Amino acid sequence: MRLRVRAGFGYSEAIALRLESSSENDFKRIGSAFLSISQYSYEISDAAMIKAFGATPLVLRLLYRDLVLSGLPKASTPLHLLWWLYFTKHYPKTDIWEKLSRRSYKCTKNWMHVIRMQLMVIMPDVVR
Numbered sequence: 001m002r003l004r005v006r007a008g009f010g011y012s013e014a015i016a017l018r019l020e021s022s023s024e025n026d027f028k029r030i031g032s033a034f035l036s037i038s039q040y041s042y043e044i045s046d047a048a049m050i051k052a053f054g055a056t057p058l059v060l061r062l063l064y065r066d067l068v069l070s071g072l073p074k075a076s077t078p079l080h081l082l083w084w085l086y087f088t089k090h091y092p093k094t095d096i097w098e099k100l101s102r103r104s105y106k107c108t109k110n111w112m113h114v115i116r117m118q119l120m121v122i123m124p125d126v127v128r
């Protein structure tokens with residue numbers, strides 16, 4: 001299900017494009033590519049998404065929408081949200097994390113910090 005957002009309804013053109021580019025299928029695709037160690041990704045189920053990231057693709061899409069609307073930096077992507085959720089759920093060792101994320105630990109920690117700070121902004125509205 002694609003989220004259709006038009007500029008002019010309280011959203012700027014840039015925010016509308018960011019929200020439209022983060023569908024449930026996009027989160028499934030990004031999550032399966034993140035979890036596959038090989039170069040080939042596989043189709044991930046909702047149960048596997050819950051096991052790895054603690055939420056279904058629908059919940060992830062809605063959470064990302066709230067993050068974008070609350071002022072998440074433009075360079076931040078849905079992958080950064082998945083990194084943060086996976087890291088806080090499993091807390092892997094540094095060498096395993098670098099192999100899984102295919103990036104340095106320092107780089108991923110910087111992006112996860114941005115997500116964490118923005119989640120603190122929306123937490124009163126999300127957690128009741």
